[in-house]
Amino acid sequence: MPDNAIYFELAYAATAIVLGGYIVSIFWRARAIRARLLAERSVEGR
Amino acid sequence: MTSPAKPAPLTAPRIRTPALDPLLTLGVVAFIAALVRAAFFTPPDAAQGMAQKILYIHAPSAFTALYLACGLVFICSGLWLWLKDERLDRMADASAEVGLAFMTVVLITGPLWGRPIWGAFWTWDAKLTSSLFLWFVLLGYQILRGAVEEPQARARFSAVLGILAGCLVPFIHLSVYLFRTLHPMPVVLKPSAPSMPNEMLVSFVFSMSAITLLFAGLLRARYRLATDRAELEHLEARR
Amino acid sequence: MPPDLLSAALIIARKDLAIEFRTRSAFFSVVVFSLLAIAIFYFAFDPTAVSSADLAPGVLWVTFAFGGLLGLHRSFGVEQAEGAMDALLSSPIPRESIFLGKAAANLVFVLAVQAIAIPGVVLFYNVGGGMVWLTIAGVTILAAIGMVAVGTLFSSVVVNTRLAELLLPLLALPFFVPIVTSAAQATLQLLSGHGATPAANWLKLLAAYDLVFVAACTWIYPHSLDA
Numbered sequence: 334m335p336d337n338a339i340y341f342e343l344a345y346a347a348t349a350i351v352l353g354g355y356i357v358s359i360f361w362r363a364r365a366i367r368a369r370l371l372a373e374r375s376v377e378g379r
Numbered sequence: 380m381t382s383p384a385k386p387a388p389l390t391a392p393r394i395r396t397p398a399l400d401p402l403l404t405l406g407v408v409a410f411i412a413a414l415v416r417a418a419f420f421t422p423p424d425a426a427q428g429m430a431q432k433i434l435y436i437h438a439p440s441a442f443t444a445l446y447l448a449c450g451l452v453f454i455c456s457g458l459w460l461w462l463k464d465e466r467l468d469r470m471a472d473a474s475a476e477v478g479l480a481f482m483t484v485v486l487i488t489g490p491l492w493g494r495p496i497w498g499a500f501w502t503w504d505a506k507l508t509s510s511l512f513l514w515f516v517l518l519g520y521q522i523l524r525g526a527v528e529e530p531q532a533r534a535r536f537s538a539v540l541g542i543l544a545g546c547l548v549p550f551i552h553l554s555v556y557l558f559r560t561l562h563p564m565p566v567v568l569k570p571s572a573p574s575m576p577n578e579m580l581v582s583f584v585f586s587m588s589a590i591t592l593l594f595a596g597l598l599r600a601r602y603r604l605a606t607d608r609a610e611l612e613h614l615e616a617r618r
Numbered sequence: 619m620p621p622d623l624l625s626a627a628l629i630i631a632r633k634d635l636a637i638e639f640r641t642r643s644a645f646f647s648v649v650v651f652s653l654l655a656i657a658i659f660y661f662a663f664d665p666t667a668v669s670s671a672d673l674a675p676g677v678l679w680v681t682f683a684f685g686g687l688l689g690l691h692r693s694f695g696v697e698q699a700e701g702a703m704d705a706l707l708s709s710p711i712p713r714e715s716i717f718l719g720k721a722a723a724n725l726v727f728v729l730a731v732q733a734i735a736i737p738g739v740v741l742f743y744n745v746g747g748g749m750v751w752l753t754i755a756g757v758t759i760l761a762a763i764g765m766v767a768v769g770t771l772f773s774s775v776v777v778n779t780r781l782a783e784l785l786l787p788l789l790a791l792p793f794f795v796p797i798v799t800s801a802a803q804a805t806l807q808l809l810s811g812h813g814a815t816p817a818a819n820w821l822k823l824l825a826a827y828d829l830v831f832v833a834a835c836t837w838i839y840p841h842s843l844d845a
Contacts, residue, residue, distance in 0.1 A: 337495035338429040344491040345414060348436050348484050352593070355480040356407070359597070363604045370607055373614045460841050512792045519788045526779035532844070536775045539842045540789065543768070546834050550796040550827055557819055558799060 400603075406589070406596030413582070413589035421582040433492040435582055439590040440484045441510070447594055448478025449513065449545075452520075456541030459534060468534035469605035471541055472524060477597045479517040481590075486514055505555040512551050516544045530612055623718070626711035630719025635726060637696060644692050645730065652685040652735040656742055674743040675805035681735060682761065682801070683794045686728050690769035690790075691776070691783040693720050698777055707843065717770065717839035721832075724766040732758050750808050753817075757808075760824040761801040764831055768793045771835040775842055793831075800824045 417435040424431035455471035458464075489507065490500035501507065520540055527533040575583065638645060659677040660670065697703040706716060736758070739745065769790055776785040804820035 334423065334425060335428040335430075335495065337427075340491045340495050341418075341429040341432050344433040344436065344488045345418060347487045347491070348440075349414075351484050351487065352410075352480060355477075356403070356597070356600075359600050359604060363600065363607065366604060366607045366611055370611045370614070373611060376618075377614060460838075512795055515792045519785075519792070522781070522788060523775075523779065523785060526781040526785055528780070532778060535842050535844075536779070539771070539775060539838050542838060543771070543793070543831075543834060546830055547793055547796075550823070550830075551792075554796040554799045554823055557823060558803065 400596060400600050402592075403596030403600045406593035409589035410586075410593045413586035417582045417586055421578055422576075424579075427496055430492055430495045433488050435586040436590075437485060437488040437492060438583075439587040440481045440488070442587070443590055443594045444478045444481035444485055445510070445513070447591070448474045448481060449517075449548075451598075452478065452541045453545035456538040456545075459538045460542070465530070465534065465609065468530075468537070469602055469609065471537060472605050473598050473601035475517055475520050475537075475541070477594060477601055479514070479521065480597070481594065482510065482514045482517060485510060503555065503559070505552050505559065508555040509548055509552045513544070513548060516540075516547070520544070530609065623712055623715050626715035627718035627722060629711070630706075630716055631722040631726070634693070634696075634720060634723035638723070638727060644689055645727065648685050648689045648727075648731050649734050651688055652681050652731055653738050655681040655684065656735065656738050660742060670743040671745045671809065672806070674739050674745045675802045675809065677743070678736065678739045678805065679761070679798045679802040682728075682732060682758075683765070683791070683798050684787075685731055685735070686762075686765050686769060686794075687787050687790060689727050689731065690724060690766070690773045691786045693724050693770055693773045694777045695773075695783070713840040713843060714836050717774075717836055720774075721766045721770040721835075724770050725762055728762045728766055729758065732762065745809060753808055753814065754805055757801050757804045757817075757821065757824070760821060760828060761797050763828045764797050764824065765794060767828070767831045767835045771839055771842070774839065796823065796827055800827070 413435070417432050421432065421435075423429045451474035452471050455467045455474065459467040459471065489510075493502070494500045520537060523540060524533055524537050527536055656677055659673070659681070663673055694703070697706060707713070736751070736754070740751070769786075772786055772790045772793075776782055776789065779785055800820040800823045804817040804824070807817040807820070808814070
C-alpha cells in the first residue's frame, strides 16, 4: 500500500477550511445585513 | 421597543428569526460525521492507499457543484427570463455562490488525489478543463453581480450569463475531448474503478448524502441572505 | 413602415462602420496591438526548442482573442455618449436588429484586423503554406463569427456595470476557449500538411459553436435590455 497519507490529510484540511470559511462568511454577512435591516425598519416604523 | 412596525409592503419579504438554521446545522453535523467515518472508520484502498479517501469528498462535491448548483443556476436563469420573479434571481445568486464554494473544493481535492495516483497535479483532461473554466465562469458571475447596483439590471445580466454559461460547458468539454484524441498524452496510471467493498460503499453513500444535505443547508442560508439584502435595498431605495 | 430584421441590422452595421471609418482610432490601435503582441510572443519562446512555424497558430489565435476583446468593448461604448443608446432603443427597429447590426460591424472590424495580423504572422514566423491560407481564411471567418456573437453581447452588458471594460475579458475569455482551441488546432493541422480531414472536426465544432451562440445571443439580447 503506497504511503500517501499526507495528500489525504491536506485534502481533508483544505476542504474543512474552504467550507468552514464559507459558512463563517455567510454568517457574518447575514448578521451585518440583518443589523442594517433592523435599523432601517425601525426608521420605517416610526 | 418603540412603536409597532408598519406592515411590510407585499413585495418586501418578511423577517425570519432563527440565527442557527436547522437545515444548515444538520448538514454541517452530517458532513463532519461523514468525514470522520471516511477518515477513521473506513479501510484504506489496497492499491491507492489513504489518498483514495479523497474520493469521498471530491466526487460528491463535484456532483453537487456541477449538477445541483450549476443546473439550478441554469434553470433559475431561464425561468427568470420567462417569469421575471425576483425569487428566481435570488435562487440563481445563492446556488451560483454555493456552487463556487463546492467547485473550489473540487479543484483543490482533485489535484491532491491526482498527484499520488496519476503522478501529476493537473492534466488537461476534458473533465478537469471544463471544471476549471466553469469555476472561472462562476467567479465572473459573482463579480458581474457585484458590479451592478440596480437590482433589475443585475437580475437581467446574471440571467443572460447563466444561460450562456449553460450553452458553453458542452463546447468546452467537446473541444478538450477532441484536443486529447488528436494528441494522445502519455498514459497515466489510471486505475480502473474496482467494485467497491461494502464498507467503502456505505461511506461513499453517507458522504454523498451528507454533502447534498450541506448543499441544501448552505443554499437556504445564502438564499435568506439574498432575501434580506433585497429587502434592505428596497427600503434604502425608498428613502 | 419599420424596416424588417435584416435591413434594420444593415442600417445599424453601416452606421457603426461609418463611425469607425471616419475615426479609425480603434482599428489602428487594435492592429498595432496585434502586431506588437505577435512580435513579443516570438521572444517569449525558445526558437531552438519549438520551431516558429509550430508556434505561429497559437500566437495568431491568442492575439486574435485579445485583440478582439480590445475592439469589442468599444462597440457599445460609443453609444454611451449623449444617450445614443436610448435613441437607438426608442427607434422603430427590432432590438434583435440592433444586436445583429452591431455584431456584423464587429465582424467586419475583426476580419479587417485579421487581414493584417495573418500576413504579420506569416512574415514574422516564416510559415509557408501557400494556398492553405485560403482555407485558414475560412477558419478565421468561422472563429470570428462565434467571437463577435458572444463578445458583442457581453460588450452590451458590461457597459452598464461599474467595472465596464475591466469585466469584458473576465466574462468573455472562458467563452473564447472553444474558439481559440478549435481555430489554433485547425490551423496547425492545415499548416503541418495533414490535409483537411483532421481539421474538419475542428471546423465542425466551430460551425456548431457559431450556430448555437449566434442564435442564443440574438435571442437573449433583448432580454438584457430594460423592458
